[in-house]
Amino acid sequence: MELAALLVVAKLVATTGTLRAALAALLVVAKLVATTGTLRAGAEGGLLTPSLAIGALLSVVRGAGWNLAGFGAPEGAYAMVGATAFLGRGCPSPL
Numbered sequence: 001m002e003l004a005a006l007l008v009v010a011k012l013v014a015t016t017g018t019l020r021a022a023l024a025a026l027l028v029v030a031k032l033v034a035t036t037g038t039l040r041a042g043a044e045g046g047l048l049t050p051s052l053a054i055g056a057l058l059s060v061v062r063g064a065g066w067n068l069a070g071f072g073a074p075e076g077a078y079a080m081v082g083a084t085a086f087l088g089r090g091c092p093s094p095l
Contacts, residue, residue, distance in 0.1 A: 021064035028057045047090055055086025 035050040059082020060075050067073065 021061050024057045024060040024064075028054060028061065031057065048087070051086045051090035052083045056080070056083040058082055059085075 031050060031053050035047075035054075038045065056079040059078040062082075063073065063075055063078030066078075067075075
């Protein structure tokens with residue numbers, strides 16, 4: 001199911017060139033619920049991919065707010081910075 005959702009989002013981004021903040025906010029909630037439920041159920045898995053997805057989506061939502069305030073950065077830039085920040089915080093390793 002997660003793969004199907006990612007394919008729908010990828011198709012939306014490919015056709016429109018953007019990811020709307022409302023959809024990104026919905027996907028953040030869905031990803032948090034899915035990840036929490038999966039880990040609580042005892043499934044084996046890590047937090048690398050979920051942290052990247054959640055960080056990118058949260059940054060798209062925040063970036064939409066910044067763009068409304070007058071900053072004109074593309075949503076992809078916000079997503080890249082957010083994914084990197086969540087990865088750096090979630091997986092502490094030496095440089």
